[in-house]
Amino acid sequence: MKAVLAKEFAPLDKLVLEEVPDRHPGPGQVVISVRACGLNFLDGLIVQGKYQTKPPLPFSPGAEVAGVITEVGSGVTGVTVGTRVLAIPGHGGFAEQLVTDAAGVMSLPPGMDFATAACFPIAYGTSQHALIDRGNLKSGETLLVLGAAGGVGLTAVEIGKLLGARVIAAASSDEKLALCREHGADELVNYASSDLRERVKELTGGRGVDVVYDPVGGAYAEPAVRSLGFLGRYLVIGFASGEIPRIALNLLLLKQSSIVGVFWGAWTKAQPLKSARNFAQLFEWYAAGRLRPHISHRYPLERFREALDVVMNRRAQGKVALELG
Numbered sequence: 421m422k423a424v425l426a427k428e429f430a431p432l433d434k435l436v437l438e439e440v441p442d443r444h445p446g447p448g449q450v451v452i453s454v455r456a457c458g459l460n461f462l463d464g465l466i467v468q469g470k471y472q473t474k475p476p477l478p479f480s481p482g483a484e485v486a487g488v489i490t491e492v493g494s495g496v497t498g499v500t501v502g503t504r505v506l507a508i509p510g511h512g513g514f515a516e517q518l519v520t521d522a523a524g525v526m527s528l529p530p531g532m533d534f535a536t537a538a539c540f541p542i543a544y545g546t547s548q549h550a551l552i553d554r555g556n557l558k559s560g561e562t563l564l565v566l567g568a569a570g571g572v573g574l575t576a577v578e579i580g581k582l583l584g585a586r587v588i589a590a591a592s593s594d595e596k597l598a599l600c601r602e603h604g605a606d607e608l609v610n611y612a613s614s615d616l617r618e619r620v621k622e623l624t625g626g627r628g629v630d631v632v633y634d635p636v637g638g639a640y641a642e643p644a645v646r647s648l649g650f651l652g653r654y655l656v657i658g659f660a661s662g663e664i665p666r667i668a669l670n671l672l673l674l675k676q677s678s679i680v681g682v683f684w685g686a687w688t689k690a691q692p693l694k695s696a697r698n699f700a701q702l703f704e705w706y707a708a709g710r711l712r713p714h715i716s717h718r719y720p721l722e723r724f725r726e727a728l729d730v731v732m733n734r735r736a737q738g739k740v741a742l743e744l745g
Contacts, residue, residue, distance in 0.1 A: 421516040422439060432467055435724070443517040443519045446493050449519050449520065451491040452490070452517065452520065453490045454513060457513035457742040458741055459739070460542055461658065461731060463731070481514050482509075484538055485538050487504075488503070489501055499525060505527055507524055507526070516744055526699065535718060536715070541699070545702070546682065547575040548701070549687060550682040551633065551655075557631050558583070558630075564590060565590065566634045566644060569599050571731075571740075572658075577604055588608075589609070603714070609623075616647070617643035617644075617646050617647050629648060634657055638665060645667055645672070648675055649677075652678070715738055717741070718740075718741050727740050
């Protein structure tokens with residue numbers, strides 16, 4: 421079977437696509453015939469050794485997949501050969517086969533295709549956990565989403581609206597903002613052509629926002645923190661800009677605002693029962709048509725470099741998927 425391999429922690433051009441032996445499960449594991457893999461910013465980071473975890477070499481990137489179980493190991497119950505599933509292995513998805521723990525797979529909701537399933541869990545799981553568990557976003561509050569047309573940003577727009585918030589979407593182009601409007605954003609800010617803080621001040625009548633959702637970091641972080649209102653919460657999702665900002669803590673003092681870290685992957689491992697309940701809620705919302713996943717680019721496995729380039733250079737609107745049949 422074919423797999424994209426990182427043989428060293430190095431720039432993305434060192435990745436290779438090779439034939440490797442077929443996978444077989446150990447006790448408690450299953451083999452998934454991968455039909456689609458969702459791409460995330462972390463895929464590029466992990467290959468370069470810049471992510472929080474470093475898998476043993478060689479490995480395949482690809483943190484979330486969907487496919488069909490083709491083999492089960494000893495002791496596996498609850499799933500069988502032929503079951504359509506999604507999984508969040510953290511890595512290994514850029515391959516035609518994946519071995520993963522059976523306990524971590526989830527059956528696909530009825531009507532969900534493989535590409536949608538592969539692009540669903542990390543983006544929606546992150547935004548749901550961030551806005552509800554960490555940000556305590558309430559109906560009637562105002563939410564500012566940075567990088568709002570990206571993979572996680574667009575899901576934050578959707579879930580924010582679903583929770584009853586007024587959503588201000590901020591992105592770097594009018595084209596991206598048009599997509600945010602389609603997914604429910606109430607107000608739009610092009611921070612490439614206007615002053616983020618001043619526009620937020622105008623849109624909120626000087627009151628500021630209740631919650632900031634920031635997967636970007638970099639230069640827009642400080643004006644976003646300054647845009648918080650009284651008891652506001654700034655959610656640290658990630659640093660897609662490549663720059664980790666430094667925030668003066670005095671900015672939090674007078675408004676009694678908070679900076680809140682969000683590391684969804686670690687939370688799912690520490691709180692598996694709560695994570696399962698969260699996914700059940702996400703699948704209910706999807707089945708009811710209240711979530712509309714958007715995939716802007718689809719590539720075959722052989723074009724993995726192009727797919728990664730789109731993600732790492734922030735050209736994606738919504739998600740990017742590799743499709744393997």
